[in-house]
Amino acid sequence: MSTSPSRTSRFSFPTTIHFGPGARALVADHLKAANVKRPLVVTDRGIAPLPMLKEFVAALSGLSAGVFSGIWGNPVRSQVNEGVAAYKAHGADAVIGLGGGAALDVAKAIALMATHPGDILEYAWDHPAVRPIDRALPYFVALPTTAGTGSEVGRSSVVSDDTTHIKKIIFSPALLAKCVFADPELTFDLPPAITAATGMDALTHNVESYLSPEYHPLCDGIALEGVRIAARALPIAYRDGRNLQARSDMLMSSMMGAIAFQKDLGAVHSCAHALSTVADLHHGLANGIMIDHVMRFNLPSATAKMAELARVAGVPGAGSMSEGDAASAFVTWLGATKQSLGIPAKLSGLSSQRAVTSGDIPALVDVAINDTCHRTNPRPCAREDFERMFTEAI
Numbered sequence: 001m002s003t004s005p006s007r008t009s010r011f012s013f014p015t016t017i018h019f020g021p022g023a024r025a026l027v028a029d030h031l032k033a034a035n036v037k038r039p040l041v042v043t044d045r046g047i048a049p050l051p052m053l054k055e056f057v058a059a060l061s062g063l064s065a066g067v068f069s070g071i072w073g074n075p076v077r078s079q080v081n082e083g084v085a086a087y088k089a090h091g092a093d094a095v096i097g098l099g100g101g102a103a104l105d106v107a108k109a110i111a112l113m114a115t116h117p118g119d120i121l122e123y124a125w126d127h128p129a130v131r132p133i134d135r136a137l138p139y140f141v142a143l144p145t146t147a148g149t150g151s152e153v154g155r156s157s158v159v160s161d162d163t164t165h166i167k168k169i170i171f172s173p174a175l176l177a178k179c180v181f182a183d184p185e186l187t188f189d190l191p192p193a194i195t196a197a198t199g200m201d202a203l204t205h206n207v208e209s210y211l212s213p214e215y216h217p218l219c220d221g222i223a224l225e226g227v228r229i230a231a232r233a234l235p236i237a238y239r240d241g242r243n244l245q246a247r248s249d250m251l252m253s254s255m256m257g258a259i260a261f262q263k264d265l266g267a268v269h270s271c272a273h274a275l276s277t278v279a280d281l282h283h284g285l286a287n288g289i290m291i292d293h294v295m296r297f298n299l300p301s302a303t304a305k306m307a308e309l310a311r312v313a314g315v316p317g318a319g320s321m322s323e324g325d326a327a328s329a330f331v332t333w334l335g336a337t338k339q340s341l342g343i344p345a346k347l348s349g350l351s352s353q354r355a356v357t358s359g360d361i362p363a364l365v366d367v368a369i370n371d372t373c374h375r376t377n378p379r380p381c382a383r384e385d386f387e388r389m390f391t392e393a394i
Contacts, residue, residue: 014173014176015153015176015177015179015180016178016179016180017153017179017180017182017255018179018180018181018182019182019248019251019252020182020183020184020248021183021184021185021244021248022183022185023143023181023182023183024056024059024143024181024183024185024186025059026181027056027059027060027096027141027143027181028059028060028061028062028063030141030179030181031060031063031094031096031139031141032062032063034094034139034178036063036093036094036139037063037064037093038063038064038065038066038090038091038092038093038094039060039063039065039066039092039093039094039095039096039139040065040066040067040068040083040086040087040090040092040094040095040096040110041053041056041057041065041066041067041068041096041098042068042069042071042083042095042096042097042098042099042103042106042107042110043067043068043069043071043097043098043099043103044069044071044072044099044100044102044103045069045070045071045072046072047069047098047099047103047145048067048069050189052145052186052189053067053069053098056098056143065096066086066090066092068082068083068086068087068110070082070083070086071083071099071102071103071106072102073102073280074102074160074165074167074276074280074283075102075105075106075109075157075158075159075160076159076160076161076162076165077119077120077121077159077160077161077162078162079106080106080109080110080113080120080159081113081120083106083107083109083110084110084113084114087110087114087138088114092114092138093138093139094138094139094140094141095107095110095111095114095138095139095140095141096140096141096142096143097140097141097142097143097151097152097177098142098143098145099144099145099146100144100145100146100148100149100151100198101146101148101149101150101151101198101201101283103145104142104144104149104151104152105149105151105156105157105158105159106157106159107140107142108140108151108156108157108170108175109157109159109170111137111138111140111175112133112137112157112170112174112175114137114138115135115136115137115138116131116133116135117131118131120159120170121159121161121168123170124159124168124169124170125169125170125171126168126169126372127168133172133174133175137174137175139178140175140177140178141177141178141179141180141181142177142179142180142181143180143181143182143183143186144180144182144186144187144251144254144255145186145187145190146187146190146194146198146254147187147195147198147199147202147237147247147250147251147253147254148197148198148199148201148202148254148284149198149201149202149205149254149258149283149284150202150205150254150255150256150257150258150259151258152177152180152182152255152258153176153177153180153255153258153259154175154176154258155171155172155173155174155175155176156169156170156171156172156175157169157170157175158170160276160277164277165276165277165278165280166277166367167273167276167277169372180255182251182252182255184244184247184248184250184251185244185247187247187250187251188241188242188247189241190241191241192238192239192241192342193342195234195237195238195241195250196234196238196288196341196342196343197282197284197285197288197343198254198284199230199234199237199238199250199284199341200234200284200285200287200288200291200338200341200343201254201257201283201284201287201288202226202230202234202250202253202254202257203226203227203230203231203234203253203257203291204257204268204269204272204287204288204291205223205226205254205257205258205260205261205265206222206223206224206226206227206230206253206256206257206260207223207227207268207291207295207309208261208265208266208268208269208373208377209223209257209260209261209262209263209264209265210223210224210227210260210305210309211266211298211302211305211306211309211377211378212263212264212265212266212376212377212378213376213378214263214264214376216262216263219259219260219261219262219263220260220263222256222259222260223256223257223260223263224308224309224312225256226252226253226256226257226260227253227309227312227313228312228313228314229249229250229252229253229256230249230250230253231312231313231314231337232249232314233245233246233249233250233253234246234250234337234341235337235340235341237249237250238340238341238342263376264373264375264376265373265376266294266298266373266374266376266377266378267294267297267298267368267373267374267377267379267381267385267386267389268287268290268291268294268295269287269371269373269374270368270369270371270372270373270374270377270381270386271286271290271293271294271364271368271386271389271390271393272286272287272290273367273368273371273373274363274364274365274366274367274368274371275289275290275347275356275364277367278356278360278363278364278367279354279356279360280354281350281354281356285343288338288341288343289338289343289344289345289346289347289393290389290393291334291338292331292334292335292338293389293392293393294377294389295330295331295334296331296392297379297381297385297388297389298377298378298379299327299328299331300379301378301379302327302378302379303323303324303327304323304327305378306326306327306330306331307321307323307324307326307327307330309330310326310327310329310330310333311326313330313333315329315330315333317329318330346393346394347390347393347394348394356394357394358391358394360390361387361390361391361394364386364390365383365386365387365390368381368386368390369381369382369383369386
């Protein structure tokens with residue numbers, strides 16, 4: 001029997017993960033076994049003054065570790081350039097990414113540019129003259145301190161231009177960490193608002209990956225389990241930040257979402273990328289605000305799958321409802337979950353961020369329609385669709 005090559009799919013889940021409380025203590029011996037001598041710890045301004053960083057660097061006994069902590073907000077090119085300069089000044093031979101999604105994305109980009117020429121944005125997949133990643137990268141390991149993007153297990157880095165703030169994606173298996181040390185104790189001190197925003201990011205990754213029409217049953221199974229875990233653990237982690245089981249569950253759900261979105265994402269992320277570009281909104285918070293608005297738009301094209309999400313998330317009564325009612329109940333559940341986590345129902349409810357108004361809609365739509373994520377949304381999106389979604393969300 002012959003098989004058409006066009007029907008062949010390729011799957012890969014290669015990252016080695018040490019998961020559990022205390023996993024961070026394994027880093028030094030792991031790096032020594034890899035003949036690393038001078039690692040550069042890449043982290044952010046929020047972590048830099050914390051005892052956690054001092055303790056972590058001290059535990060790298062036998063290694064000469066440097067620290068670069070010039071990361072804040074959404075990652076931009078200048079942060080990568082400064083990190084590469086720090087890498088070279090230290091004479092580093094490895095990169096340790098320690099932090100949330102921004103720190104880990106910049107850490108990957110620093111590792112790339114430590115051995116490659118040109119500008120980091122020239123390696124974005126959609127650059128008209130994209131440069132090849134054809135040289136070995138320094139040894140790279142990752143330790144997440146938030147449970148949101150799952151960047152530690154991802155093969156991409158998202159970096160923006162400092163002036164336009166347009167996000168660009170550098171994508172290559174070469175960016176994968178050689179090893180991940182996922183220690184839920186590193187997430188204990190996250191403030192409730194960050195727990196909520198990053199948790200909604202993880203939930204969104206799992207939801208959108210499952211709804212993507214691309215063929216990847218492995219990712220579908222992971223995404224559904226990721227939703228099941230997050231639906232139960234996120235409210236507990238939000239209320240009790242030192243609950244080890246809830247923190248562990250959210251860290252796992254976050255990684256599952258990042259693995260699942262090999263299957264691609266959807267319009268929630270296109271909206272979130274637009275909000276980060278135009279209003280510098282935190283990515284997880286933007287996803288959290290937009291998810292139910294976009295899911296309401298998706299209802300006619302993803303009824304059966306959204307009904308399954310309702311059952312997996314434990315929406316009361318979903319198992320005995322019709323598909324249409326269960327799918328609608330899932331959207332209602334998303335709205336109620338947002339409210340319970342202190343995430344505004346609409347963009348107009350933002351209190352500590354730049355105000356987003358109807359005057360921003362043309363700029364938001366321009367970014368969203370040119371973003372690649374909505375190409376795998378279950379319901380195709382035109383400009384007028386994004387206009388309606390942003391209008392409803394504002």
